[in-house]
Amino acid sequence: MKINWGTGIVLAFIGFISFIMYFIITLNVNDKYNHDLVTEDYYAEELSYQNDIDKLNNAKNLDKNISYERTDKGLLIVFPKNIDFSKISGNVFLYRPSNKQLDFDTTISLSKPYLLIPDKRLVGGRWNIKVDWQYNNELYLYKEIINY
Template identity: 65%
Template sequence: MKFNWGTGVIIAFIGFISFIMYFVISMNTNKKYDHDLVTDDYYKQELEFQNDIDKQKNGNNLTENITWQKTNEGILLHFPKTLKAQDITGKVFLYRPSNKQLDFDIPLSLSNQYLLIPDNRLLDGRWNIKVDWQYNGKSYLYKKEIVY
């Protein structure tokens, strides 16, 4: 069989397609290359986006908003001192962008003006913290990206 430039182009073309198909199949089947959405109910959360904006505005209009502090015991969230801690309800959601198995939420039931998120639940790295809380029928939202 004679090997000419046409045969070489066909062999190169088939080799290139095989190379690309190998990577497409390996990226779709290998769990190491997980490509999930940020959250499972992404579209539902998108519809509630305007509510979140309104809640954040409510929080920004407070004279004092939530603050956080890193301590040896974990992360300490300080709620406004002008509000009664017993009347604050809601939840704290911690989201780990690199691993959704580490995500967790904590219901708010305060007796003091602060909430401690224990150190044993937090790994070093980036966390997105979201505090969705209510006080006297008004909703507030606090979001922060922290590095622990």
């Protein structure tokens, strides 16, 4: 049987459409490809973004900003040594882009100049850290993307 050019074009279209349909169905059905928005209330957070910019600028004006270090016990978030750590308050939010069930929020309550996030709470891979903290009525924000 001889295939003419019209039949070849139709077969090419059918093959292309089949490939696209397979791709779309795979992305919609397979949980491995299930990625959610960064936050559920995206527009409300967008309105408060200028506050975050101000907090980031306050943090940049510090002599030394927050740092982090991975230890065998977990993730160590170290606050600046030149400030009184007992007056620090705020939240630490860890966001996992690939799985929102792993996201968690921790209140900052320090007895030492660092905060330890236990290793059992963190799964290997990419994490976004957001430390929203306050010291002497001044607001600060630290954001970092890490691979744990």
